[in-house]
Amino acid sequence: VDSHRGKAGGADRKPAGAVDRRLAGAVERGRRIQILVDGLEATAFEGECVAAALLASGRRELRVTPRRGEPRGMYCGIGVCFECLMVIDDRHARACQTPVRDGMQICVYRLPASDGEDAR
């Protein structure tokens, strides 16, 4: 039936750092830095946006929707759709528009559902 509908987060999330999708060759990245993703250390490079740094290490789920608890990731990539909204250094920000910084703390944005399933 709704085979595309899944649950977000939990044990099946890939650990950051399992793969590296950065393109080698033509371009040299900025300084190597450390960021904290859901409390775990991950490598990033100055100049990358948060979403790209996470994707580069295999992490695609960026937020969980408040109503259905569905995972969402990058979609438009240019700051229009807000699907990549995360909590970055204690502020809500679009991961595709926020450059990484050494020591930056990034975690999944979960809006508390106020009363049950249909908390709108």
Next chain:
Amino acid sequence: MTAKRDDRSLREPQSQANRTFPVEESATWPLVVVGGGPGGLAAATEAARAGLRCLLVDEAPSLGGQIYRQLPREFTVRDSRGLSRDHRRGDRLRAEFARVRDGVEVRSGTSVLDIVDGRRLVCSSPERGVEWVTAERLVLATGAYDRPMPFPGWTLPGVLTAGCAQALMKTMRVRPGERALVSGTGPLLLVVAGQLHHAGVRVMAVLEAGRTAFNARTVARAWGQWALLADGARYRLALTRAGIPVLYNHSVFEAHGDGELVGVTYGPVDAADWRPDRTRQRRMEIDLLVAGYGFIPNVELCDLAGCRTEYDHRLGGWIPARDETMQTTVPGVFVAGDGAGIAGALVAVDEGRIAGITAAEQAGVIDADEAARRRAASVRRLRSLASVRKALDEISYPRPGLYELATDTTILCRCEEVTRAEVRIAVREGARDLQAVKLLTRLGMGACQGRTCAPSTAAVLCAEAGCALADAGRINPRPPVKPVTLGALARPEGGTR
């Protein structure tokens, strides 16, 4: 303090009387250009060259827009042959701009939150906070974004727009996935597929909902546009060499995955309306789906400036009405580039030039003869591109059958998680335009302000109610059109400069 309101017919009824950004006196500029992509850069270049002092406001950290986006400052180019042609074209435009750079103040990283009385802009940036800028003349070059196309599973992580995939590869230098399908419509699909292949992604196929652009009719119309024809042939040939099949009259039907994308169902669509033929659908395992169903012009600043818009499905939907100098129905307000109808970077540059030159003429820094002389080359180029543009628009505009991909459980509004079923119920309860659907379902009330859901919801509404897309109207833009913290709004030093 509240905004001074002077509604001398400049503003359409969309004006909201309760808009109250903290306002203080503002600097006045003879010309403000919004947007640092090809259209905005060209407008600022021509205005400055003519001697008109101008302010260029752009959201991105560096100039170029989406297509000519630069690498992050922290990255260093080791081998420029590894970069795309767009990088080099962008560099040429930026070099031209650099020669008149002294006449332009550039504010990067700056969003426009509102336009009041067609002339006063509320700008916001991390460095300067919220501040007012008065523009005696205005060029809006706000560009476009990928047309969101809903189908079951389109919200799964791993489903990206074509623009997103391009930004990741071109700017961030990251491979967006390992095994991909590219689905959608328009010449950009071939470009993206080539870029993905170049980045090391295994591209299984390109699914083009329309027919091929490489037929006698299109080529005849493009005769003389050698650069354009060569580009098209080069992109198509690159895919043939890479062994990537292009399936015409095909589309993705559904994306599958539990938590993230693991595969899709795809198949043929009929040639006339692009309705999916589910009897011939197939499955394929992929971890990346790049969806590029054309573009939507960014017109919310036109709305806020009070410009009249009209609906043209071939140019992406709602676009501002303009005269041949790119001026809108509000005197002194110009729109250039994809934000006035999807036409691509080459057209944007010439439209930008015409707008910048005309703004300089209006300001009196060059006379009418000189302005006409300076506009001539751009006018000629736009005229010669017109017929091939028309042919490509005709092939690529999304046909109504694609909107039948969404089922009742498919999300239309990603922010508020509103499904197609909820929209259909709203229509049955009497909703006949997007504003009414919004009030009944909360669709369009989330952070993206309806940019993502409005076009497809209009199509669902019209299919249900039997009306024309233009009758569905718009979701009115509500300032601030880009997010701003209450702190930035409240900070008193943010008001004046």
